[in-house]
Amino acid sequence: MSGLTDVPREPVPETAGSYEPWVGDVLHHLAYGDQRLSEADIDTPLPEEFMLTWEGVAAILSAARKTDKKELDWTLSVEITRRLRYASDSAYIFHRKYGTPDRYKRYVRLENLFTAESDSTWGDLVEEVIGTLKDPKQEYGWRLEPAQQHEYANSVITYRREVATAERSIRRALLSRWLRLVPLVVIPLVLAVLGWGNLWPEDVPDPRTFNIVTIAVVLVLVVVFLVGFFLRVKDKEHGVRSVFLLRRDLEIIHDRWILNASKTRPTRERRNGYREHIPRVIDRLRRDTRFYRRIHNWFQWGVFFASVGTTATTAFWETPQPGKTILIVLGSFLAFATAVTGYFKFRERAYNLQQTADQVEQHATAFDLGIAPYADADAAVNLERFAENVETLRMEQRKREQQLEQPHQGQADVI
Known part of the structure; x- marks a missing residue:
């Protein structure tokens, strides 16, 4: 028994058990050219001069639609549109759910998607076609997935809302700062003028009117200062936010958007x-x-x-x-x-x-x-x-x- 273990073993041939369960069902409904295939053909090699055409791809999709496999339900939305006026080896591949052909999309060539090898079997061909067309991220004319489209649209709306909120907060903080700064600078000057008018009343034509006007100006400036004080931008977590911090937050929003946008859209x-x-x-x-x-x-x-x-x-x-x-x-x-x-x-x-x-x-x-x-x-x-x-x-x-x-x-x- 120990001597038999030293003899090199033959490679185990590929069997139907190595394929996905739905491959045999697709072959059962597949009519390719003039022949009708079956589940037993899953390990049958492709003909020597076999050439995959768009009609063959469409036939495999049609056979996948006839199965009752839930993992192949997506094939109902996939369509192949031939490029009739030009070369026959290129066509549109589009998905009703993920995107439709438009003037910005290019026709797809077969060699850009499928690479059938000489020793491939019918099962390999079906797996390759289904596996390639199942991925909507491939570069054959489809757009972003609906979830990605929805996520990107929400990210744009969120970004613009955050930018608008940050800019509005910056404008409010600037207004609050000026409303507090101007009274702090002007009130001492007005009080100095008021003191001068009362210390040297002979230089003032009407001291009573002078005092009323200057006191009214001081009161207006105090009201302006209080308005600026209540207009300060506050945060529950950080308290009062300065203009510098608000501008820094705006820069962070822009930087975060640039990083996210560079990864989202081709x-x-x-x-x-x-x-x-x-x-x-x-x-x-x-x-x-x-x-x-x-x-x-x-x-x-x-x-x-x-x-x-x-x-x-x-x-x-x-x-x-x-x-x-x-x-x-x-x-x-x-x-x-x-x-x-x-x-x-x-x-x-x-x-x-x-x-x-x-x-x-x-x-x-x-x-x-x-x-x-x-x-x-x-x-x-x-x-x-x-x-x-x-x-x-x-x-x-x-x-x-x-x-x-x-x-x-x-x-x-x-x-």
Whole structure:
């Protein structure tokens, strides 16, 4: 007996017991080509020149639907759509539950999914097809699973709600700080003026009215301080929250969102969402354009009226007063408005933003209509090209903003 143990044993052949229980049931309902298979064919090798086609994949799915196995119920939602106009070795694979074919999805080639070996059996083929199509995370056109979609949507809503709450708390904390800081600075000055008026009443025309006004101002400042005190941001766990801590919490929210978002959505899904985000980018650019243009127009109208007022004052008032005072005020405003508009360049900023908004909108319209430069047959290529062009325009806009911040010599060097 001990000698027999030294003899090398033959490898145990693969039997039907090594397959999943449902493989035999699928073979029982499988009609492949001109032959009808059975459970006994589970260990039968594939023909020598066997080639898996999409019709074969569809036949295996059809046979799986005919079984009463609960683990194969998912096959009811899977469909194979042939790419009729092009090569026959590529097709759409989509799932009614996980996603449907759209213009952003690419046709799938057979060699990208299945690798039938020469010694494979019918059981191996059925297991490989079912096992591959069962996983919705494969890169053959499906989107995120419903649970992941629901989880991602909830994470977006939660993130935006937390950011809005944190920003509102920061604004409230800033308002509370200023409402407490201003009275603390002004009240001593008002009290000093009140003491001066009472110590030297001969310098005050009406001491009674002076005292009433100053006391009323002090009371208003006290009320403002109390309002700021009650507006402080409080937390049950940490007590009063300062502006620094609230801003740190906001940064933590942003960092946590970046980490979660990088693990949740594939690149294709982020590109699809990027296209839907473009209208908001255009609206923001146009809103900033209106803001800078409005400031520029107000300063220009002020310069016009100040220029006209200076000329009119010089012509109508021969005496030094009050014409001299008016001329001083108008001249100071002219110098201030000219310096501000020349330094901040509101008109140039508005022009650059308007130009970028028009160009981005032009690309978005061309992408939606499928015209040049987005007339490629593959929609994924168009989407990638669209994202690259829009980001290039936004980068150029940021460069122009940087040039406006530099002095003339620096602008010449950059240009």
